[in-house]
Amino acid sequence: MLTSARDITASVNPPRAVFLDYPLGHTAGRVGEPELDRSIVAAAIDALHHAEPGRIVDLPHRWAETDDWKDDVMRVDIGPDGEMTTVDDRVARLPTPQYQSPADADTAERVHAGLGCEICPGVDY
Amino acid sequence: MGPIDDEARQPPVRYIDRTRAQYEALGYGVYSWASNPDPPPVTPLAKPLAEARVGMIATGGVYAVGQTAFNYKDDLSYRAIPSDVEVTDLRATHFAYDLSDARRDINVVFPIDALRSMVADGEIGELAPWLFTCMGGIYSQRRVREQLAPELAERCRDDGIDAVLLVPV
Secondary structure (H helix, E strand, O other): OEEEHHHHHHHHHOOOOOEOOOOOOOOOOOOOOHHHHHHHHHHHHEEEEEEEOOOEEEEOOOOOOOOOOHOOOOEEEEEEEEOOOOOOOOOOOOOOOOOOOHHHHHHHHHHHHHOOOOOOOOOOO | OOOOOOOOOOOOOOOOHHHHHHHHHHOOOOOOOOOOOOOOOOOOOOOOOHOEEEEEEEEEOOOOOOOOOHHHHOOOOOOOEEEOHHHHHHHHEOOOOHHHHHHHHHHHOOOOOHHHHHHOOOOOOOEEEEEEEOOOOOOOOHHHHHHHHHHHHHHHOOOOOOOEEOOOO
């Protein structure tokens, strides 16, 4: 597997893992860099044969010149009176389908037309 | 990126510690992470990669146009995406990561072009007929372990997949 969260993957302890030290949301590379993406995926595929089971392979790639991006990940600040503040940038956990665009919702509705679907298993219609 | 100044390097983000701290700051209860201290089971690849059928399971909330999008509330469903899909028909939806780059180039969370390139060059035999996607951030690891993961494993076995690339977000 590929992972950008080394500690979580170490806890899960899969048989083969390749760690890419990028921000979450870029597990397999960067926008518009297909050669880079391919080298990352190739490393993960190569691990099928060559990784020592249970050991995480660390890729050398860096996201930026510095690792300052890590400072703000899930950051908690503690004020002078001990009060903790944090910015929760996750979206509300809405129980309905969350389409990238309204057009996608229209297309999905037209495709399904009240029928079950073999490519969306587990969805209740 | 090329080599950078060692002094600018930080160790990997400790997401478990930061999640614990953030949950405390938000007044949430403590989350119990999956922990498997015993050595993992290993199944050796039964054939050369150049002859192997390779699949993919990605958790970044990827769907194809025409499919129902994932919801953000412990969605345990999955999508079967045909491996000959047009990349421009792929979409991403998720509550817990910044989607902007995935929506510019789905390959950052669903590296289908990289896999196709490796097939074209003969480095892997072929892609599985279906690639599978689901959500991450499902709160119940028990329901993932007992329901979603076995369903995905069964689909992969049904399709005769020799190896599967997992791409969590």
